[in-house]
Amino acid sequence: SQQGEEDPQALSIQEGENATMNCSYKTSINNLQWYRQNSGRGLVHLILIRSNEREKHSGRLRVTLDTSKKSSSLLITASRAADTASYFCATEVVQGAQKLVFGQGTRLTINP
Amino acid sequence: KAGVTQTPRYLIKTRGQQVTLSCSPISGHRSVSWYQQTPGQGLQFLFEYFSETQRNKGNFPGRFSGRQFSNSRSEMNVSTLELGDSALYLCASSLASAAFYEQYFGPGTRLTVT
Numbered sequence: 567s568q569q570g571e572e573d574p575q576a577l578s579i580q581e582g583e584n585a586t587m588n589c590s591y592k593t594s595i596n597n598l599q600w601y602r603q604n605s606g607r608g609l610v611h612l613i614l615i616r617s618n619e620r621e622k623h624s625g626r627l628r629v630t631l632d633t634s635k636k637s638s639s640l641l642i643t644a645s646r647a648a649d650t651a652s653y654f655c656a657t658e659v660v661q662g663a664q665k666l667v668f669g670q671g672t673r674l675t676i677n678p
Numbered sequence: 679k680a681g682v683t684q685t686p687r688y689l690i691k692t693r694g695q696q697v698t699l700s701c702s703p704i705s706g707h708r709s710v711s712w713y714q715q716t717p718g719q720g721l722q723f724l725f726e727y728f729s730e731t732q733r734n735k736g737n738f739p740g741r742f743s744g745r746q747f748s749n750s751r752s753e754m755n756v757s758t759l760e761l762g763d764s765a766l767y768l769c770a771s772s773l774a775s776a777a778f779y780e781q782y783f784g785p786g787t788r789l790t791v792t
Contacts, residue, residue: 597778608682608768608783609721654721658777665734666711666777668721 570598570655570669578675585642587672589655590635598638599656599666600629609654612640642674650676680704682784684769690790696757699787703750703771709733710752711781712744715766724767727752728774756789764791 573588589598597616601609613629615622615638622629628641642649652671659667683702691697703710712724723736727746744754750771756763766788770781 599780601783606766606786606788608785609770609781611780611782614780665723665726665736666781667723668713670720 570657570667572653572655572669572672574672575670576673576675578677579645581645581647581676581678583645585645585649585674585676587640587653587674589638589640589669591638591655591657592636593659594633595657597658598631600627600638600640601654601656601668603652603654603671605651612653645676647676647678650674682769682771682782684767684784684787686787687785688788688790690792691759692792693759693761695759696755697759697789698753698755699767699769699789701752701754701769701771701784703752703769704782707771707773707782708750709772709774709779710746710750711770711772712752712754713768713770714738715768715786716764721768724754726775733775759791761791764789 570589570591599614600612603609613624615629615631626643631638652673654668654671656666656668685700709728711726713721715721725735725744726733730746741757746752766786768786770783772779772781
């Protein structure tokens with residue numbers, strides 16, 4: 567099973583609205599990363615948040631991390647059509663050596 | 679700085695054949711990771727190389743292998759192709775461990791096995 571699981575699986579909102587995606591994970595982590603993928607293309611790194619951080623901002627993006635609940639959220643404010651993409655959280659899993667494990671992703675659609 | 683490049687971008691192979699995919703990381707990056715992405719299984723970790731050594735491996739059969747050269751360029755090979763190997767194969771590079779540093783992804787190689 568995946569270390570990180572995003573919720574919801576799909577989200578459709580109007581342009582200008584805010585979009586919130588959640589990620590839950592199972593084991594303790596050192597950091598959590600969020601990535602965006604436009605249809606059929608490579609992933610783009612958005613934010614890396616470390617376990618001792620609670621919140622991080624980057625432009626219209628805000629990521630929170632709650633290690634007690636083993637969850638993270640990604641908030642996109644004032645959404646634009648260009649934000650239409652799949653969003654993935656990624657956490658590291660220690661199996662011999664650390665490796666990055668991605669969730670199934672949230673498919674975000676911004677309607678004009 | 680040039681991004682991560684992957685060649686070829688598209689590939690069509692027949693069952694039983696083998697294939698080699700190539701990845702050139704960002705200059706200065708020593709870690710290269712490979713992922714397989716399919717609609718059903720999502721993004722799955724294949725392996726990570728660091729300084730020419732395989733640091734970690736995902737749960738894939740031995741038909742999937744890789745290597746990294748002294749200039750950090752990496753190749754992955756899939757032998758005896760099966761229909762289920764049809765996927766987007768993504769390569770990503772990072773400064774060091776992929777688990778602790780942001781990864782930069784290439785555009786991927788879309789492999790179709792017929």
